[in-house]
Amino acid sequence: MEDSKETLADAFDRGGAAAVQAYLESLEIDGVRRELDRLSGEARQTLIAALPPEVAGDLLEDLAEAQAIEILEDFEASEAAPIISALPEDIGADFLREMGSKESDAILDQIATEAPEEEAELRERVAYDDETAGALMESRFVAFDERCTVEEVLTDLSERAEEYSDRDVQYVYVTGGNGVLVGVLPLRTLVLTRRAHQVASIMVKAPVSVNVGDDLEALEDVFESAGYLGLPVLDDAGMLRGVVLRAAVEEARADHYADDYLKSAGILGGEELRSLPLATRSRRRLAWLAPNIILNLAAASVISMFEDTLQAVIALAVFLPIVSDMSGCAGNQAVAVSIRELALGLVRPTDFIRVIWKEISVGLINGFVLGCILGCIAWLWKGSLALGLVIAGALMINSVISVLIGGLVPLLLKRFKADPALASGPILTTCTDVCGFFLVLGLASTVIDKLPQ
Amino acid sequence: MEDSKETLADAFDRGGAAAVQAYLESLEIDGVRRELDRLSGEARQTLIAALPPEVAGDLLEDLAEAQAIEILEDFEASEAAPIISALPEDIGADFLREMGSKESDAILDQIATEAPEEEAELRERVAYDDETAGALMESRFVAFDERCTVEEVLTDLSERAEEYSDRDVQYVYVTGGNGVLVGVLPLRTLVLTRRAHQVASIMVKAPVSVNVGDDLEALEDVFESAGYLGLPVLDDAGMLRGVVLRAAVEEARADHYADDYLKSAGILGGEELRSLPLATRSRRRLAWLAPNIILNLAAASVISMFEDTLQAVIALAVFLPIVSDMSGCAGNQAVAVSIRELALGLVRPTDFIRVIWKEISVGLINGFVLGCILGCIAWLWKGSLALGLVIAGALMINSVISVLIGGLVPLLLKRFKADPALASGPILTTCTDVCGFFLVLGLASTVIDKLPQ
Numbered sequence: 001m002e003d004s005k006e007t008l009a010d011a012f013d014r015g016g017a018a019a020v021q022a023y024l025e026s027l028e029i030d031g032v033r034r035e036l037d038r039l040s041g042e043a044r045q046t047l048i049a050a051l052p053p054e055v056a057g058d059l060l061e062d063l064a065e066a067q068a069i070e071i072l073e074d075f076e077a078s079e080a081a082p083i084i085s086a087l088p089e090d091i092g093a094d095f096l097r098e099m100g101s102k103e104s105d106a107i108l109d110q111i112a113t114e115a116p117e118e119e120a121e122l123r124e125r126v127a128y129d130d131e132t133a134g135a136l137m138e139s140r141f142v143a144f145d146e147r148c149t150v151e152e153v154l155t156d157l158s159e160r161a162e163e164y165s166d167r168d169v170q171y172v173y174v175t176g177g178n179g180v181l182v183g184v185l186p187l188r189t190l191v192l193t194r195r196a197h198q199v200a201s202i203m204v205k206a207p208v209s210v211n212v213g214d215d216l217e218a219l220e221d222v223f224e225s226a227g228y229l230g231l232p233v234l235d236d237a238g239m240l241r242g243v244v245l246r247a248a249v250e251e252a253r254a255d256h257y258a259d260d261y262l263k264s265a266g267i268l269g270g271e272e273l274r275s276l277p278l279a280t281r282s283r284r285r286l287a288w289l290a291p292n293i294i295l296n297l298a299a300a301s302v303i304s305m306f307e308d309t310l311q312a313v314i315a316l317a318v319f320l321p322i323v324s325d326m327s328g329c330a331g332n333q334a335v336a337v338s339i340r341e342l343a344l345g346l347v348r349p350t351d352f353i354r355v356i357w358k359e360i361s362v363g364l365i366n367g368f369v370l371g372c373i374l375g376c377i378a379w380l381w382k383g384s385l386a387l388g389l390v391i392a393g394a395l396m397i398n399s400v401i402s403v404l405i406g407g408l409v410p411l412l413l414k415r416f417k418a419d420p421a422l423a424s425g426p427i428l429t430t431c432t433d434v435c436g437f438f439l440v441l442g443l444a445s446t447v448i449d450k451l452p453q
Numbered sequence: 454m455e456d457s458k459e460t461l462a463d464a465f466d467r468g469g470a471a472a473v474q475a476y477l478e479s480l481e482i483d484g485v486r487r488e489l490d491r492l493s494g495e496a497r498q499t500l501i502a503a504l505p506p507e508v509a510g511d512l513l514e515d516l517a518e519a520q521a522i523e524i525l526e527d528f529e530a531s532e533a534a535p536i537i538s539a540l541p542e543d544i545g546a547d548f549l550r551e552m553g554s555k556e557s558d559a560i561l562d563q564i565a566t567e568a569p570e571e572e573a574e575l576r577e578r579v580a581y582d583d584e585t586a587g588a589l590m591e592s593r594f595v596a597f598d599e600r601c602t603v604e605e606v607l608t609d610l611s612e613r614a615e616e617y618s619d620r621d622v623q624y625v626y627v628t629g630g631n632g633v634l635v636g637v638l639p640l641r642t643l644v645l646t647r648r649a650h651q652v653a654s655i656m657v658k659a660p661v662s663v664n665v666g667d668d669l670e671a672l673e674d675v676f677e678s679a680g681y682l683g684l685p686v687l688d689d690a691g692m693l694r695g696v697v698l699r700a701a702v703e704e705a706r707a708d709h710y711a712d713d714y715l716k717s718a719g720i721l722g723g724e725e726l727r728s729l730p731l732a733t734r735s736r737r738r739l740a741w742l743a744p745n746i747i748l749n750l751a752a753a754s755v756i757s758m759f760e761d762t763l764q765a766v767i768a769l770a771v772f773l774p775i776v777s778d779m780s781g782c783a784g785n786q787a788v789a790v791s792i793r794e795l796a797l798g799l800v801r802p803t804d805f806i807r808v809i810w811k812e813i814s815v816g817l818i819n820g821f822v823l824g825c826i827l828g829c830i831a832w833l834w835k836g837s838l839a840l841g842l843v844i845a846g847a848l849m850i851n852s853v854i855s856v857l858i859g860g861l862v863p864l865l866l867k868r869f870k871a872d873p874a875l876a877s878g879p880i881l882t883t884c885t886d887v888c889g890f891f892l893v894l895g896l897a898s899t900v901i902d903k904l905p906q
Contacts, residue, residue: 029678030798037799062678064797158645191644192611225482225515229682229700247682250703257710258793261717265789266782272790273799274811281811282818285786289819292782293826296775303771314764318756321774321886322749329719329745333738336718337725340711344517345483346490346726358727358734365735366742373746433774 008035009043017051024059032062036071037275045074053082061091066271069098077106085111085118089139090242093125097135098270131252133219134212137233137242143173146182146200150193153185173232173240174203180238183207209234212241216256219249260339260421266292268422295426299324299433306441313451315382316444319374319391324436326370326395327402331432334359334406335424342414349415352408359407360400367399386450394439402432461488462496470504477512485515489524490728498527506535514544519724522551530559538564538571542592543695546578550588551723584705586672587665590686590695596626599635599653603646606638626685626693627656633691636660662687665694669709672702674798713792713874719745721875748879752777752886759894766904768835769897772827772844777889779823779848780855784885787812787859788877795867802868805861812860813853820852839903847892855885 006014011023024032036044036059048056048071060068060083072080072095084092084107096104104126112119121139128134144153153172172190174183183203193202209232210222222231223246233242262271266288272281303310303320310316338355341347347355375392379385406428410420444451459467464476477485489497489512501509501524513521513536525533525548537545537560549557557579565572574592581587597606606625625643627636636656646655662685663675675684676699683698715724719741725734756763756773763769791808794800800808828845832838859881863873897904 029674033798034801064799067799154644157641187640187644188610191607191640221482229698245682246700247698247703250700250707254703254707254710257707257714258796261710261714262789262793264714264717265785267786267789267793271793272786273797274790274794274807275799278814278818282815285783285815286819286822288786289779289782289823290826293775293779293823293830296778297830300771300775303774304768307767307770310770311764311767314760315757317760317763317770317773318753320770321756321777321890322746322753324774325749325882325886326742326746329742330738332718333720333725333741336715336720337727340715340720340724341727343711344726345486346517346520346728348487354727361731362735362738365731366739369739370742370746373743377746377750429778433778437774 053086057086081110151195302437327398331402331406338410363400363403367396371396506539510539534563604648755890780851784855784859791863816853816856820849824849
């Protein structure tokens, strides 16, 4: 079993930083995460503070991002700064961007006292919006001036082989005198060319590139339409600032979807790990739950309006939650399809007519089927055809309303720059509850003397 | 605006396949998807059948996978086979794997008549499970026998430059006489070595590799623990079968999360596009909704057991759905956190105690807060302290139950190899409804003479 008897703390006591390093290397990545997750906050911070910054950095890279940020935030700036400095710039900047701005500022100020240049570069990186090319790019790329010869490039590559050994150099970028990207040179071409040539004469001119501000959607499009493994990232002046890898874009996409799922389930403010302090976990979850009480009350007040009807025909009480739940489920399916079609670019936020048409048709069929099933059950169970008809009618109509709302709300939210994954669910549920309660009780009121009292 | 007046069909009428190709190249990838999405099934099939297979293949690669598969399934096997043959093997195999088995068999049989070797290779690829290294790998890699010299490798690379030009060759793989992988040679090393050397003397020996059967989680772990952009994929005999790229693994992870989200919202049987036939969309959605009626009925039958109580204290009817909805929301948060922690490897399917402990504490706090809020509202609204206490108590207890169930169900499902994203929601909702109704009405029954009648 992977549960060996020795723990991280044991290893530290036995042999200090070196033993910890060896111990961590013997674990699978999940094991490392779990071990640190299980330590108390204090033990964890003591342990990491005792490691050399490079080792601590390697360790943080292995952790889930939320774990790493929690650890960095818990340190004094003077302890966190060397670890951030030891990390590759893109990862250090990622952590700083996700941290509280007070903590990240303190760390950057600390770095500035020792390495003002590094601080300036990090600040520039941190300033890029999340999920843009600027945030996702690596700043470690290999670029040469266009006047270099192949010989010079190969010599330099060979001399700096050590420095390049931790990454996969596939392209050499070629810049003009002013740092503007003018071409790209696949390593393959370099290998197969006479060494006296100037790189300018053999490079691919006007290569495909992206802008530092390009967002995830734009990056996906570029990578989807061609098989590049990496693309140069330029600033507005055309200067080469970094390289964004296909893998980094796909990773950001995966994280984005994972995050959408969390948000749709009401986990906000970044991902929750159960190792976070109880107060934080509780507060974040309440921030979502408390407003939901208001929405629920608004919906349930419809029931209050019809208390007389309900009291007269108490059998309705059984079917109230079923009708609202079932249409909620139907509407949720429409929400998911709209969010997916938006992501795939199959529907635009303005394509209302198409969504209305496509959802009404499904809503009518499924509402009819579900309405008939539930109506028959109500009829047979409570022995009242009129009750069956009320329930069937309410579920049919409410299903159509729900899939319409469910299909349209994500488009509307997207159009007004709100987050469909976050807000669609509560809006939908409130609407389907209001309409469901209203339909069941309203229809029942109109035929109340035919219903079992 | 990107809505130009000309449509795909116009382009086809004007200039046939060549005009369609030019037209498609003028569109962004989303535009291509949308255009094809909007065509009637017949028009779409006619158009694609008129394109040369290579162009049709390029087009299908640009589409969302569900779109491409729909198109291929709608063709006769004799029409689909040349398109599959024209695609890169990994993509062709992906499409075949996702198709109905009748359709994919017919296409493979068709390919067998013209190219039996290609059919055998495709069948082998299709047989790998979804989301394994075998399914995700590219079979186009560059391998040389260990006895080759650097000179021979470079010459071959140069001669076949054309053939390699559509992909990024970063590594050369080195195999023993029997096709077993013995080493890897970074292109960089190749460039910087004397040409007379044998590759065996300069290669990285015993390189990191994965097995064709390794699943997504295993692949993620390997790529997370080191910075490789691609890894060799071996079969059980150690033979080199392909190369899996980091980008392919990240892409599969993104698709997996997107799929999880769809399933959690009740979209099963692959992603639904609104261009699918109405009957298909309706049937797939009903397959999820119909069983939900049963679960809902089971829950609502609790209300039926307490009809007398409810009739006596009709004010309870307002709070029944609020209590069950609110605890459902609280439980859903716990589901999301568990699914996320499972994905990050922070919790194992056997870690019940930890989850119970962590969820009970949050559940108690949040249940207390929400219970107090809702209890006060009930008290003030209906003017009955007893009613307020019943509602507060029910919501407190039910919140704790819900977060416990929500936290544990994903672990249990994972442990029994079921899909947490799919089944957690319905199980949780049913449980929280049953308990919520039972608590509100049960507590009310015990103090019924104190409640407003």
